[in-house]
Structures are given as C-alpha cells and as structure tokens.
Amino acid sequence: DGGITQSPKYLFRKEGQNVTLSCEQNLNHDAMYWYRQDPGQGLRLIYYSQIVNDFQKGDIAEGYSVSREKKESFPLTVTSAQKNPTAFYLCASSRLPNYEQYFGPGTRLTVT
Amino acid sequence: GESVGLHLPTLSVQEGDNSIINCAYSNSASDYFIWYKQESGKGPQFIIDIRSNMDKRQGQRVTVLLNKTVKHLSLQIAATQPGDSAVYFCAESHGQNFVFGPGTRLSVLP
Numbered sequence: 507d508g509g510i511t512q513s514p515k516y517l518f519r520k521e522g523q524n525v526t527l528s529c530e531q532n533l534n535h536d537a538m539y540w541y542r543q544d545p546g547q548g549l550r551l552i553y554y555s556q557i558v559n560d561f562q563k564g565d566i567a568e569g570y571s572v573s574r575e576k577k578e579s580f581p582l583t584v585t586s587a588q589k590n591p592t593a594f595y596l597c598a599s600s601r602l603p604n605y606e607q608y609f610g611p612g613t614r615l616t617v618t
Numbered sequence: 619g620e621s622v623g624l625h626l627p628t629l630s631v632q633e634g635d636n637s638i639i640n641c642a643y644s645n646s647a648s649d650y651f652i653w654y655k656q657e658s659g660k661g662p663q664f665i666i667d668i669r670s671n672m673d674k675r676q677g678q679r680v681t682v683l684l685n686k687t688v689k690h691l692s693l694q695i696a697a698t699q700p701g702d703s704a705v706y707f708c709a710e711s712h713g714q715n716f717v718f719g720p721g722t723r724l725s726v727l728p
Binding site for chain 1 (some may be wrong): 621650652654660661662663709711713716717719720
C-alpha cells in the first residue's frame with residue numbers, strides 16, 4: 507500500500523520548544539516537499555529536497571530546518587525561532603520536480 | 619476539523635448540476651497545472667493535470683480547460699455529488715516548484 511504518511515496528526519507544544527514532524531513515503535520518489543497551510547491562503551513552500559542529502563529553502567524557511575538522510579524520509583523541525591508556528595503542515599513527494607505531487611494527510615501543530 | 623479554507627470564495631451547486639471552478643494564474647511562463655481537492659482535515663488529493671501544450675483534458679466526470687491568453691484555468695465537474703464537497707485549488711509550475719492558489723469551497727446542496 508504505497509503512499510505518504512505524516513505523524514502525528516495533531517501536535518501540541520509549548521512556546522520555546524522545538525518540535526519535529528515526521529514524513530515518510532514508500533513511492534520511491536526522489537523529490538519531497540514541506541508546505542505550510544494557513545486559513546484563506548494557498549500552500550506556502552518551506553523546504554524541498556530533490557535528492558538524498560540535499561535540500562533547498564523555499565519561500566518561508568526561516569525558523570524551520572530539515573534533513574534528508576534517506577530517500578523515504580524528510581522530517582521537518584519547527585524551531586523556537588519560528589514566530590508563528592501554529593499551522594497545518596503538509597508533506598508531499600513527486601517522482602521528479604515539475605511532476606504531480608502527492609500529499610500526506612497533514613499534521614496540525616498548535617503552539618501555546 | 620481543520621480551519622483550512624476559512625474566508626474562501628464559495629460555490630454552491632445543486633446535487634446533479636455541473637460545477638465550474640475558476641483559477642487565475644500569475645506566471646505566463648507556467649507550463650504545468652494541477653487541480654487538487656482537499657476535504658476538511660485531510661491532505662490535498664490530485665484530481666487532474668494539464669500541460670501548456672494542451673487546452674483541454676478530460677477525466678472521469680472532470681474536465682480542465684486552460685486559456686493561456688488570459689492565464690485562466692477552470693475545473694468542470696459533471697453531475698456534482700455530495701462527495702464532491704471540498705475545497706478545490708489550482709497549482710501552477712514553471713520549473714521545479716509549484717505556486718498554489720488559495721482555493722474555492724464547493725458546497726453541494728441536496
């Protein structure tokens with residue numbers, strides 16, 4: 507059963523704490539992406555990776571970090587430097603850049 | 619459920635009618651376009667795509683039309699069903715990354 511998984515579905519943290527969101531895919535896709543979704547706005551790109559051990563900043567990378575040590579995994583860390591971290595976070599993958607992106611179910615992060 | 623989709627344009631259609639959802643894109647160099655469907659609390663789901671060398675593409679109950687002259691994309695859903703209720707958004711790409719529209723909420727009336 508191929509697809510993208512994100513965990514957990516809901517995550518609660520205190521302000522000032524770092525938190526890591528998980529994203530795993532078994533589609534054998536080279537490219538992976540992290541997006542943030544806020545009410546009434548389009549998805550905004552945080553980071554992307556086209557190949558293992560390489561990743562690039564997206565439009566809103568400040569306060570976030572990623573790693574791509576394995577093809578299947580692309581975890582996102584929301585650091586305490588992110589000023590407004592409460593949001594719905596979506597991970598996606600695609601076979602190649604500029605191809606259809608498949609999305610995970612998302613993680614809702616609430617920071618208080 | 620998720621708060622995604624608040625304050626979005628809403629389209630209400632009667633069950634069984636056809637729906638047309640529109641999207642204006644920004645980059646005349648964009649060459650690949652996708653329509654996604656997002657239900658409350660879930661990740662976006664691919665519906666249909668089209669490349670810039672085409673102006674129309676059909677799937678099962680869905681049709682995408684591309685007008686490059688006015689940078690306009692539309693999604694037509696035939697015989698709209700209650701399960702079609704969701705937020706629909708378009709995505710455009712030139713190169714490796716996509717730009718996503720904010721979406722339109724489709725409500726299907728019984």
